């Protein structure tokens with residue numbers, strides 16, 4: 001967590017409230033987006049925080065499975 005800007009935040013998996021899409025265990029008191037919706041709406045509205053690129057890549061992969069992506 002120390003090697004990235006403080007405004008980059010992971011996205012939690014729904015199955016486990018401490019594990020992120022990019023397979024990190026949250027640090028105590030670490031902020032994370034609580035769902036894909038939370039991260040996506042934050043991005044849509046131009047929020048200050050930005051979703052972790054590892055989480056985003058895995059979410060897009062999951063959403064795109066079986067779909068031809070240009």
Ligand SMILES: [Zn+2]
Nearest residue numbers: 010022052055
């Ligand atoms: Zn992440």
